[in-house]
Amino acid sequence: MHDLTAKDLADLIKRMAGRVLAEREMLNRLDAATGDGDHGSSISGALALAVQKIGALAEPSPQDIWLTTAKALLNGMGGASGAIFGTFFLKGAAKLKDVERISQADMAALLAAGLAGVQARGRAQVGDKTMVDALAPAVAAFAAAADFPSAWRAAADAAATGAESTRDMLARQGRAKYLGERAIGHADPGATTIALMFAAAAEPSP
């Protein structure tokens, strides 16, 4: 697989948005069990906004794509999760200054910068029952893979496993933290979203 262009990134965001939208109600239900029931609606709404804003850009650079996505998440979503998901793209975007084509190594660095930003901002560690439980293993798996298609595949699998692992955790960040024992038995909605986003990235581009 070739290096990614701005068009490929735009396509990637679009596939992620589509996949998350398709699972909106499932994500709302997950959040209803551990939070306030709005995660599916807010993340899918913010990603749809990102797609729309990207569509309105004339000849965007890769940085424009990532920055536009960041802003849509930050401002279209609000709350802690908007700040967390938005920061992921915001910190990645900082790596894309003057970049035209993105190699697998570039993408690995981008994802790692995003993860570091998320953890710096939200202070969540693996095991705290947040999206970090899916994101951290995905980012590691992506970096360890040999090429693009296998990297996305490996990341998607790692994210899915990570999301599933949150089911039996006690939450230490996010609204679910205030549920105590009651959150056990439900997967974290944000982690599930991350798994969906990587699954979408691993789909063959149409």
Next chain:
Amino acid sequence: MHDLTAKDLADLIKRMAGRVLAEREMLNRLDAATGDGDHGSSISGALALAVQKIGALAEPSPQDIWLTTAKALLNGMGGASGAIFGTFFLKGAAKLKDVERISQADMAALLAAGLAGVQARGRAQVGDKTMVDALAPAVAAFAAAADFPSAWRAAADAAATGAESTRDMLARQGRAKYLGERAIGHADPGATTIALMFAAAAEPSP
């Protein structure tokens, strides 16, 4: 039976208070169906206060007895029913100025004055589902009787019949008026109290 003295009147109020107190919960339940559930507690409390205040009077006149009862009802009970039941005794008391002994005719006049006061103040007619439905026939039966014991007996019977008749009425005064159709099927608590008071009066004095 001889004419009534102040002591007889005090005794009468005491019997009434006892009888109403014994039926307090029943009266509360009746009021819960058509009003706010407090009639038994408030009327029994106010009558108990009357008994206590009367007990504290040194050599009371008949007027003192009736006036003390009026004040206990007016001020100890409050609300529309306090004003109504209190007015009954207040207007009767006005007839007792300088009276020492009370004949059956005196008592009939006393009761009639009370009824007139109640109706002037509360504007309730027979058929409006209030204590007037028990009081008006009781006062008439009392006046029509030949002597004291039979007068109380006749009044008690008329009051009981009158109270019972309120069961199928639509209320036109009191809180029950705002229940509309929902008040039908329940006897009026104030009318039931009047029936109890006359029943107590008809008991042989101990």
Next chain:
Amino acid sequence: MSARTHKLINRPDAIVAEMLEGFCAAYSDIVQLTGDRLITRAQPKAQGKVALVIGNGSGHEPAMVGWVGPGLFDVNIAGEIFTAPGPQRIVEGIRAADCGGGVLVCVSHHAGDRLNAELALELCEAEGIDNVELVILYDDISSAPKGQEAERRGTAGLFFVWKLLGAFCEGDCDLAAAKALAEKVRDNTRSLAMSLSSCASPITGEVMFEMAADEMEIGMGLHGEVGMGRQKSLSADATIDLMLPPILEDLPFAAGDEVLVLLNNSGSLTLMELFILYRRVAQRLAEAGITVYRAWLDAYATTQEMAGFALSLCRVDEQLKALWDAPANGAYMKQLPPDAKDS
């Protein structure tokens, strides 16, 4: 849908005494508790002014305890829960309020309040207390038809009377003028209430009346009195579209009028809902050519935690607007003096 049944009280028979003690302790800069459950101003009004007194059943807080203070009432006589105080206590309230300019006893029209106030005035006459007048106030259009206004119940719209009359009696007026002003405000005020829920009696803990989760009742009174019947719950806009027209027709309010608007929360409605309801009121009034001078959205006359509201309109002229803007400092009704507003 059931109402909350556990209340944070101690003993049912101590509710009124304990709540008045707590209230007057909290706001000792404004009110004091004197005599037999009289709430009076911490600093009495100047000699020679007309004093304002009101007695009412408890359970509707902040009505009326929260409306004693400068620019408002002089004395409130708190009755038992939902029960008007007896006449002797009203007479005591009148004595406590009197500062030489006469006393106006205000009655929100409910049988108990009216009967006891009438009895109190008879007692005053008997006891030689003169210069006392009674004014009977009502505003609820659902409780009697047009033409029989004097049969109507008092509800939240009377807060217009309290505010404007309170300001008026801080000035130099006589008792007759105060009574005339109260009647003027009353005769320009109309209200209609609705409810979505019942509430529990604070004394018995029992639900006061039953209501289904998807029902509402237009015209429900302050104690759950039936109004114009039950119906399925509507949206905020549809509820206003149902309630505003009969209010406008009743006075009638007409294009060119200026009004005060009150949306009174009967207990557990949220401000969010009052704001959304008011949005529609403002739209509809604008369409009708009626100008809102000031609006006022809060819980003034409550029925415990009942979820409902009353919509009240008061037509105002220059005199009433100025009285509205005059300062007031009750614990639950504050108006800053015009010059202090933008300090």
Next chain:
Amino acid sequence: MSARTHKLINRPDAIVAEMLEGFCAAYSDIVQLTGDRLITRAQPKAQGKVALVIGNGSGHEPAMVGWVGPGLFDVNIAGEIFTAPGPQRIVEGIRAADCGGGVLVCVSHHAGDRLNAELALELCEAEGIDNVELVILYDDISSAPKGQEAERRGTAGLFFVWKLLGAFCEGDCDLAAAKALAEKVRDNTRSLAMSLSSCASPITGEVMFEMAADEMEIGMGLHGEVGMGRQKSLSADATIDLMLPPILEDLPFAAGDEVLVLLNNSGSLTLMELFILYRRVAQRLAEAGITVYRAWLDAYATTQEMAGFALSLCRVDEQLKALWDAPANGAYMKQLPPDAKDS
């Protein structure tokens, strides 16, 4: 016991827009709606003063829309229901508030509010907007142990900060002094909440969490966050006897201290209950030798129609007492100037 599920709204996704429209229409003499859901003062503060901004999730009304006005906030940025506004909107709020003396962004400590405010400050830096500071405020002793105060959540006690800081920033102070004052009030404030009931989400209509009719929870947060666990409901006095000692110990408050007291109704508690609760607070404080300077019993930070309350104490000195007494004119927080109180 179930919560009320029918709300008087129109469409779930229009709640915030419609409620802000209604609110700002009702109180157009105090606030205006500008930009993207910014509530700003109708008359801006004088040039050169420090401006105060706060962003927060909606659904807690009157917090914070009702606290914009003279003597209080300059700008409030209203988020979606129970959701902090994003950073770009906070930057807009900062721009709207700025009147040349710097802007203090106040944060009631919840993850969303803090993260978005931090991001907003980074954006300000990037965009060259300087003289902006952030202050993180917290008071809820149930949300983290003593020694980890900075991990605690913000709750009703922060209304002391808003009132005193608002008054302070009407005077001549610089941004550093304003921030220091906010921290001083915060560091002298402690709160603890409880609830008897859940409430329905205004968006989904679903009950936010389940609670049995005879249960209460001490330490419940403003969004139903778990506190120190469920227990059987107690009487008013027993509830205060349980809640007051840990508050007193935490600061600690000691004999000789002077305090402000706030009992905040989280929605459908009644004033009757707040008054009865306050009676016990006053008794216990008197026993402890602590003097109440002023008390304050009302619904300021609500969680829809949740039935609960928060008890907050703030230790005051002469400076803070004077700030408390300074005038304020928000739609839902009014304080008369001292000389106008007994007009």
